[in-house]
Amino acid sequence: MTAKTAFGQTVHHVELQDWLETATRHHTEGCVMFDWLGVEDAGRPGAVGQRHAVFLHVIDPQTREGVMLRTEIEQTDALPSVAHLWKGAHWHEREAAEMFGITVDGKPEHLLLPDSFQGHPLRKDFVLASRVVRPWPGRLEPGEDNTSAPSRRRTAPPGVPDPSWGPRREEESPS
Numbered sequence: 001m002t003a004k005t006a007f008g009q010t011v012h013h014v015e016l017q018d019w020l021e022t023a024t025r026h027h028t029e030g031c032v033m034f035d036w037l038g039v040e041d042a043g044r045p046g047a048v049g050q051r052h053a054v055f056l057h058v059i060d061p062q063t064r065e066g067v068m069l070r071t072e073i074e075q076t077d078a079l080p081s082v083a084h085l086w087k088g089a090h091w092h093e094r095e096a097a098e099m100f101g102i103t104v105d106g107k108p109e110h111l112l113l114p115d116s117f118q119g120h121p122l123r124k125d126f127v128l129a130s131r132v133v134r135p136w137p138g139r140l141e142p143g144e145d146n147t148s149a150p151s152r153r154r155t156a157p158p159g160v161p162d163p164s165w166g167p168r169r170e171e172e173s174p175s
Contacts, residue, residue, distance in 0.1 A: 011055075011068045019071050020080035023056060026067050027085045031058040034086030035066065037093060039100045043124030052100055054079055058086065078103040099123075128159035 001022060002013045014022045040053040051072040059066045073079055081104050083090035093104045094111040099122040119126050 009066070009068060011070050014069050014071045016071050016073055016077055016079070019054075019069070020082065022069060023058075023082045023085060026058060026069070030060040030062060031067050032086075033059040033061045034088040035059055037082070037089050037096065039096045039102060039122075041100065041122065041124050050074060052102060054096065054102070056082065056089075073102060075101070078105055081105045124159070126159060127161045 001015075001018065003010050004013065005011075012022070035057040037054070037056045040055070042050055042052045051074050054071050054073055056069040057066055058069075071079075079093070079096070079102055081089070081093055083093055091111070094109065096102045097104050098111050098113055099120055101120040101123065113121075
C-alpha cells in the first residue's frame with residue numbers, strides 16, 4: 001500500500017487483493033462512518049482504457065479524519081464487497097456494477113436501469129444514442145453550420161459517436 005497526499009487528502013493506493021483486508025483494518029481502527037464509494041472510468045484522461053479506479057472514503061467520527069482508499073480493477077476482476085462493514089456501501093456498489101460494469105462479489109440486483117437495458121451508461125465508451133437521433137440544441141461550433149471554415153479540428157465530447165454511427169439529422173430544406 002502506498003499513500004499520496006494532495007490538497008489535504010491522503011489517498012491510500014491498495015492492490016485489489018488487499019482491498020478487503022485494508023478496508024476491514026480501517027473499520028476496526030475507528031473509521032465506522034461511510035461517506036462514499038465511487039468509480040473512475042478506464043477511459044479517463046491519462047488511463048490506458050483497461051482498468052477502472054475504485055475509491056472508498058470513510059470517516060472516523062471521533063477525530064473527523066477521513067481515509068480514502070483507491071484500487072484499480074480490470075474487466076475480468078471482481079471487487080470484494082465492503083457492504084458488510086458499511087451498510088451504505090451496498091447502494092454504491094450496485095451503482096458501480098450497473099453503471100460501470102464492475103463485478104462486485106455477490107450478485108447485485110438492478111438499481112436504476114430496467115433489466116432490458118444494454119450497456120453501462122457512465123462509461124466513456126458508451127454511445128449516447130440520443131446525441132445521434134436528435135442534434136445538440138445548443139449553438140453550433142464554427143464550421144458546423146456551413147457558413148465558415150472550422151478553425152480547428154473538432155473533437156466530440158464523451159458519448160458522442162463518430163459521424164459513421166447511426167442515422168444523422170436531416171438537412172433543413174429551404175422554405
